[in-house]
Amino acid sequence: xxxxxxxxxxxxxxxxxIAVMSAKGGVGKSTxxxxxxxxxxxxxxxxxxxxxxxxxxxxxxxxxxxLHGVSKNGIEPFKVGNVSIFSIGGIVGDxxxxxxxxxxxxxxxxxxxxxxxxxxxxxxDMPPGMGEELLTLKRVVNPEVFLVxxxxxxxxxxxxxxxxxxxxxxxxxxxxxxxxCYLKTPEGLIYPFGKPDIVEDLxxxxxxRVEHLPVDPELENFAGRIQEYSGVLKEEVRKFLx
Amino acid sequence: MHExxxxxxxxxxxxxxxxxxxxxxxxxxxxxxxxxxxEVEILLEAFNTIKKESKISGAELEVxxxxxxxxxxxxxxxxxxxxxxxxxxxxxxxxxxxxPLHIAPSLITAFAKCPKCGSNDFExxxxxxxxxxxV
Numbered sequence: 001x002x003x004x005x006x007x008x009x010x011x012x013x014x015x016x017x018i019a020v021m022s023a024k025g026g027v028g029k030s031t032x033x034x035x036x037x038x039x040x041x042x043x044x045x046x047x048x049x050x051x052x053x054x055x056x057x058x059x060x061x062x063x064x065x066x067l068h069g070v071s072k073n074g075i076e077p078f079k080v081g082n083v084s085i086f087s088i089g090g091i092v093g094d095x096x097x098x099x100x101x102x103x104x105x106x107x108x109x110x111x112x113x114x115x116x117x118x119x120x121x122x123x124x125d126m127p128p129g130m131g132e133e134l135l136t137l138k139r140v141v142n143p144e145v146f147l148v149x150x151x152x153x154x155x156x157x158x159x160x161x162x163x164x165x166x167x168x169x170x171x172x173x174x175x176x177x178x179x180x181c182y183l184k185t186p187e188g189l190i191y192p193f194g195k196p197d198i199v200e201d202l203x204x205x206x207x208x209r210v211e212h213l214p215v216d217p218e219l220e221n222f223a224g225r226i227q228e229y230s231g232v233l234k235e236e237v238r239k240f241l242x
Numbered sequence: 243m244h245e246x247x248x249x250x251x252x253x254x255x256x257x258x259x260x261x262x263x264x265x266x267x268x269x270x271x272x273x274x275x276x277x278x279x280x281e282v283e284i285l286l287e288a289f290n291t292i293k294k295e296s297k298i299s300g301a302e303l304e305v306x307x308x309x310x311x312x313x314x315x316x317x318x319x320x321x322x323x324x325x326x327x328x329x330x331x332x333x334x335x336x337x338x339x340x341x342p343l344h345i346a347p348s349l350i351t352a353f354a355k356c357p358k359c360g361s362n363d364f365e366x367x368x369x370x371x372x373x374x375x376x377v
Contacts, residue, residue: 007255072247095352
């Protein structure tokens with residue numbers, strides 16, 4: 001019997017759990033996850049659990065460099081407005097994490113089981129790929145998924161395999177998010193990867209709605225203070241959440 | 243301090259198990275890795291307090307602390323906590339009581355190396371598990 005796994009299940013039972021994931025790295029998962037949380041937090045308290053134990057970008061996006069407090073209830077979150085944030089970065093601080101494959105699941109179960117989540121909506125920021133994190137999440141909870149891809153052929157080909165797995169595993173894929181689709185310029189829209197038809201085709205094939213998000217060069221200025229960002233990307237995320 | 247959260251997880255898991263089988267639990271055997279630095283006294287106090295509000299209020303907890311043997315996956319060397327004493331002391335000095343190994347002992351590979359070859363790639367037996375239940 002594994003008490004931490006049971007505790008993780010209990011903590012998330014009955015909550016709305018949204019997992020933001022992609023098979024591909026560098027597609028903007030953490031940014032999208034943070035903007036989903038920030039938008040939802042305007043209506044209700046929302047938690048983010050960063051399961052990317054090697055990258056933990058969420059803390060960097062919010063500019064947090066402290067360690068989590070620990071109480072009788074477990075790991076206490078960092079609070080940014082109405083957003084509560086949990087991350088392995090808040091346990092180890094500013095240093096690398098290296099783990100054997102067999103121990104990854106134990107770390108993730110510790111993080112999910114010990115995080116003192118009191119919010120009704122929980123956003124899970126997933127690492128890229130289809131490793132232990134994906135299996136651990138499935139052991140703990142059946143989330144709704146926002147699947148992020150770039151509208152590039154390579155990214156879509158990789159993400160397609162993840163989508164196949166999710167559908168095979170009866171995990172609900174709520175949206176496919178084609179991130180960094182276009183850039184607004186005075187001369188009109190520019191599509192750096194070409195028109196996102198391949199993403200549309202993937203969505204149509206499985207009856208999943210595709211959302212198109214723009215590139216906002218301004219966003220870079222908000223790395224470390226994404227909670228202050230209110231630009232076009234946040235607005236576009238807000239539209240598909242409502 | 244998160245011993246209380248661990249105790250909560252044990253009471254919850256064992257209570258669920260007993261209700262599913264309609265069995266009265268007399269004793270719970272919990273196995274923890276020594277690496278976790280969990281305080282047995284606090285675990286017992288927390289368990290005995292939390293169980294009062296549960297369906298396993300008559301259960302006793304016995305905690306078994308597993309001594310650690312690490313096996314390097316690179317050179318095959320087998321070593322113990324004594325062999326990485328300096329690294330462990332350094333973690334406690336840097337982070338204090340609520341240190342990363344206390345919260346997630348699996349993180350040891352991020353803080354210690356095989357004393358023979360210097361690799362971080364070694365096996366750890368770090369899970370917290372209920373080894374047995376007496377009814």
